[in-house]
Amino acid sequence: MVFKLCIFNALSGFTERNNWVLFSCVNKCIIVIMNYQGSSRHLFRNAKSALLASIEIYNKPSFLYREETFVILLLNSWELLLKAIISKNRGSIYYRKKRNEPYRTMSMTDAFTKAEKFFPKKIPTLPLRANLSLLSTYRDNAVHFYNEKNFGILIYSLAQTNIINFKDLLLEIFGKNLAHDISWQLIPLGIEPPIDPVKYISQGSKNTTAKGSAVRQFMNTLVASLEEVEKAGDDTARLMTIFNVSVQSVKKIEKADFVAGVDGVRGATGGPLIITKIQDPNITHPWRQKNIVQKIGSLNGEKFTPYTFQAICFKFKLKEDPRYCWRSNEGDLTRYSNEIILKIKSLKKQEVAGSLESYRSRSNS
Template structure:
């Protein structure tokens, strides 16, 4: 069994390095298909080595000569290790899903998302190898993943924010993106903060306890219904109360994620959804009171530091919670 374990480990390391080398080739038209196959193969061998080392009573070679399939190995190892392996399990499930259904993705470009999944999987792989086999590939190979190309790097967030790409994508791609979002939500509900994707942005920083957070954007055809999932969510609402808990949010990001509606967009929406809406004294009075509530309104100044210069009013989608109290929704 020891000899089998050593062979599994060496072959696994060869597969992961081959996957990295293939991915980093400047010209390789079948890049993500081959890389995904090699990464899954590397993990399958590594998981079998783990079973051979820590659970030798479990047969990885069946009587008919076949070996325990990848999905069974993954589920078994996850059941033994528990929560600390859950993010790795979800990450590998997504890569395996792509590998098994790759023919459905041929006409679409998922490079940014696949890169992020695979990059994180390689990171998880080396962590697992160090923890359970005292072997650090980072030191052994002195390899740092720094892809250099002829185009600016595109993160999954950039990709997912381009509505045209998603709207024109096949149902297979859209379902794949939804499955990534579902995995993230599932992990969050389990209290697991690690993301299945390589992290690119920090959206909220607690001033008293700084912590990085990966994010995934779920974009629908209706941009007003875009959703952001953050590994660690700080619940609360905007407030002028000087005693309220303080968090730092970049000014620019507020007008991309929260205060996204201009005045005319609000009035147009009102005409669309309310049967008794009139842009008159009643509406003006409501809007005046709304401007005093930071949940609903924020002015964007030309000089954001001194808050001077001509500014423009922007409103959050929450404004309709208040307007619903004063107008009748169309049936």
């Protein structure tokens, strides 16, 4: 750990308090030592608490300052999480001390730059950074969006993705599942039907006046960020995902993308069911096999070929998973999502070799 010693004497014990370590001395003096790394345990705990508080506020039935307060707490939780990651890896969360000035901890942007090298490979940093940047823009300029009807739906869509990214980082780096702290038995009921985010975006330029120029600028930034993420070959679902939630009987699942169904079967003891259906493969699954092969290029130092692709799909049953593969009802068209690229790139050399062996054995049998 990195410390700054302020007073020194013979020691008899110590107590850790947030970012300071207090050593008690034999002659009753106190030694105060600055811990430049911070306490990853305290930072992690506070990050999780801030996130849960943001969700609780957003879900309040009546709260006039909902989006603004929600985003402030959400971004604060990210700043704490990033600093917890830095602290866990024995890095300093402080800027270099300037003479006659107080200690300053890093901003969220600088903490992200320092922490991203510790992210797992399966979680791309570019869309996460873009998502946080857009939410920060809203937080810093909220006054410009007050009178823009339904603009909150964009913040909702960005924040939903943001929380999923937070959950995944928490699980991968700290081994903690955020789902254990949240009750999912919530009923999403409303007086008016929800606004379609895609419809809002497509009609935004028509409905906004000169006063709504901030909205147009925000949406232009969103589109530019999506294009940048796509160009880099990363998963745009890490930047923004549109969730369509409705409460229906399980007999009517075909009308929703994500349906919180209620099992009406007598004697059923299960909770709400989440049923997934992909609607538009042109958006969710834009790639053919040749595109996947071109985008991956090489894998673990070896040229990536259509044969390798088929072997991996066979071994890990990727074509049976709707997250990765979509097939037309006629069966003559197969398309793949961005997620299948991330999945394949995450495979180790021995996993690829095992896939090729299994595929050869299948062909020979």
